[in-house]
Amino acid sequence: MAPHGEVWVFAEVEEGRIADVSIELLGKGRELADTLGVRLGAMLLGKGVRPLAGALHAHGADVVYLADHDALAMYRTLPYARWIIDLAAAKKPEIVLYGATPTGRDLAPRVASALKVGLTADCTDLQIGEYESGGRLFSRKLLQVRPAFGGNVIATIVSPEVVPQMATVREGVMHVPPAADGRAGELCEIDFAPAPEDELVRVLEHHAQERRVNLRGAPIIVAGGYGMGSAESFKLLHDLAATLNAAVGASRAAVDAGFIHHDHQVGQTGTTVRPKLYIACGISGAVQHRAGMEESQKIIAINRDPEAPIFQIAHYGIVGDALEVIPRLIKALKGAM
Secondary structure (H helix, E strand, C coil), X not given: CCCCCCEEEEECEECCEXXXXXXXXHHHHHHXXXXXXXXXXXXXXXXXXXXXXXXXHXXXXXXXXXXXXXXXXXXXXXXXXXXXXXXXXXXXXCEEEEECCHHHHHXXXXXXXXXXXXXXXXXXXXXXXXXXXXXXXXXXXXXXXXXXXXXXXXEEECCCCCCCEXXXXXXXXXXXXXXXXXXXXXXXXXXXXXXXXXXXXXXXXXXXXXXXXXXXXXXXXXXECHHHCCCCCHHHHHHHHHHHCCEEEECHHHHHCCCCCHHHEECCCCECCCCCEEEEECCCCCHHHHCCCXXXXXXXXXXXXXXXXXXXXXXXXXXXXXXXXXXXXXXXXXXXX
């Protein structure tokens, strides 16, 4: 397959490993590339990152474009963007995808602006399809799906006349493909030349703080909403979570009310999760929250309002006050142990 028209994924590096969102994007990128009949490429930048190319090949990349240089040890917008802009101008990929992380949200607009192409942010789905405008039919185009107007509608955005088509994709919305150990691919090292303007921004210190909770990796999540009433009532959720060996999540309303830290937020502006079991307590089920948890394997909803939207997607529903139901549930679970 010819290199022109490839699908590319920006491979973000976190603490010496490929970020989860980049692995997710390789899975979706593989689907898009196969549909178009082109190669899947990954862009890998950093210092001492050459050994990570194997993981990118294992997760679907046909070719890894590598820039390994001391000046790329820490992410900085200018050198990273310049390398990608030059590479894209030379290779002319059809599609370029980034994770909607702080790095991706900083890098992608810079590249899109320089290449004078469109960029759709925070996509939740990507497909290849047709688009008709002004009597013209555009085929084999990237349909970029994302929530709009506060999550009240789902918009499909198309950039039909320019390439590359670019998008950032939210973490956790794409399935992680299994690694194909031993899968081979091409490694294409592209020279990186530092420029004086790179020094306009320097990284003087780097401080990393671990998240309070790993929601994406939790098989069971007990989540609370504004209906829990207070931060004090959230202690019941922690008790239930401890009984089930689960993580504690929350709706945006509960986070905004100060009941719990933002790291626990599930939904459109929080973390997207797919646990085996999701227990929603005092959560009404606004579309913004459902967007982040509706693919859970089993959903149990506890709410006083029998008309609450959360019951529309729940597999099991309990109509009642969560402050009364949860203690009984904890007692029943402990009694069964």
